[in-house]
Amino acid sequence: MLDNSHLASIKARFGIIGNAPALLRAISVAEQVAATDMTVLITGESGSGKESFSKIIHSLSKRKHGSFIAVNCGAIPEGTIDSELFGHEKGSFTGAIEARKGYFEVTDGGTIFLDEIAEMPLGTQARLLRVLENGEFYRVGSSKVQRTNARVVAATNLNLQQAIEKGKFREDLYYRLSTVPIYVPPLRERGDDIELLFRKFTTDFSESHRVKPIMLTKEAKDLLQKQRFPGNIRQLKNLAEQISVLEIGDRIIDEIQLQYYLEFNEPKLGNSVVKADAFNGPEGINEREILYKILFDLKRDVTELKKILLKVVESDQSKGYEILHDNRAIFEEVRHTADSPTLNAGLTLPMHEQEETKFEEELIDSSFEEVILPANDVTLSLEKQEKEIIIRALKKNKNKRKYAAKDLGISERTLYRKIKQYDLEELD
Numbered sequence: 001m002l003d004n005s006h007l008a009s010i011k012a013r014f015g016i017i018g019n020a021p022a023l024l025r026a027i028s029v030a031e032q033v034a035a036t037d038m039t040v041l042i043t044g045e046s047g048s049g050k051e052s053f054s055k056i057i058h059s060l061s062k063r064k065h066g067s068f069i070a071v072n073c074g075a076i077p078e079g080t081i082d083s084e085l086f087g088h089e090k091g092s093f094t095g096a097i098e099a100r101k102g103y104f105e106v107t108d109g110g111t112i113f114l115d116e117i118a119e120m121p122l123g124t125q126a127r128l129l130r131v132l133e134n135g136e137f138y139r140v141g142s143s144k145v146q147r148t149n150a151r152v153v154a155a156t157n158l159n160l161q162q163a164i165e166k167g168k169f170r171e172d173l174y175y176r177l178s179t180v181p182i183y184v185p186p187l188r189e190r191g192d193d194i195e196l197l198f199r200k201f202t203t204d205f206s207e208s209h210r211v212k213p214i215m216l217t218k219e220a221k222d223l224l225q226k227q228r229f230p231g232n233i234r235q236l237k238n239l240a241e242q243i244s245v246l247e248i249g250d251r252i253i254d255e256i257q258l259q260y261y262l263e264f265n266e267p268k269l270g271n272s273v274v275k276a277d278a279f280n281g282p283e284g285i286n287e288r289e290i291l292y293k294i295l296f297d298l299k300r301d302v303t304e305l306k307k308i309l310l311k312v313v314e315s316d317q318s319k320g321y322e323i324l325h326d327n328r329a330i331f332e333e334v335r336h337t338a339d340s341p342t343l344n345a346g347l348t349l350p351m352h353e354q355e356e357t358k359f360e361e362e363l364i365d366s367s368f369e370e371v372i373l374p375a376n377d378v379t380l381s382l383e384k385q386e387k388e389i390i391i392r393a394l395k396k397n398k399n400k401r402k403y404a405a406k407d408l409g410i411s412e413r414t415l416y417r418k419i420k421q422y423d424l425e426e427l428d
Helices: 004-014 021-034 050-059 081-086 122-134 160-165 171-177 193-209 218-225 232-246 255-264 282-314 317-326 328-338 341-347 353-365 375-396 401-408 412-421
Strands: 040-043 068-072 111-115 136-138 145-147 151-156 180-183
Touching: 004 021, 004 050, 021 050, 021 180, 040 050, 050 068, 050 111, 050 151, 081 122, 122 136, 122 151, 122 171, 160 171, 193 218, 193 232, 218 255, 232 255, 375 401, 375 412, 401 412
Parallel strands: 040 151, 040 180, 068 111, 111 151
Antiparallel strands: 136 145
């Protein structure tokens, strides 16, 4: 085990936060194996930070001046992964208009990080095994042997032993990859690191946006550390930024407020609850982010309405209608955004005292999370809101989809699919 000062310098260099024993052990192993050319297998749940360890291994090795390429094996179609990894010759398949080097040629003398290695097709696994054993491979469409001195660091969030039993992963490749295994612990096993990371994310947000940082009460800290966090560090960062955006006032979060945000991360649609585990792929995560945007916008509008109504309550009767009239725009915006019979009934601008009183009582006595819509109404409303948000983003960016996708916080691939789904191809 490395001494504490050396571990601290490695953590600072690679932006790793935490002091959990299992995490420190993983850093120590990565540092020790970096000086060798051994193949390394990094295991751990999705979002636990496995790629950071591949960078530690490369940056602290004698190959640090060579190329480093991270490849997500699950994101490359089965028909093209051989070409991506090993290259191809001109005319070897439709669309191969010229010869191309693969990642193993490009990283000769460097390091290639094969993330989600369990998603690699069996045929490609056999070719990878040949590279690991003698450094040889063939380009697609060629019979000429190519050689490479690339070091392989692999990672997976799946149990490879189970994959072997199911015939989805080669046993010989498993033993060749796992010369030195590194286990990255999930967030729920890291104790006080959860609070440290939460504080880091909220502090970064406050510095970037020049707002007061979020603070947790002791009870809230205890509640935070009890969570499973199936999405690990990514999920915690998402939660920290949500709270940083939405909280107003003293920005001190107690356990009741935190529980609201934790529950809000499991959206309720009708009578069913969509668990975080259900969003396994990048497409699901991106669609959920759009849903969050819609719901957060509604919550923020309701908060603004409550402020306005509080002014009405605290003012004398003669000024009450004047305040409401001056803020008419926010009422109209909420009516347009909500687009639901249940919500619109409470968000129409009152025109006389009796309606005004009823409106105040409904809005002040209720909160956003207590609004319950029939399942069909929710689905239709959310689809319409999603379409409206996409249209606004496209118009804002003059139909430049790359920038519209960036504004929406989703991938271009997801945006293209949504444009086709909502028939927005001809949008001017």
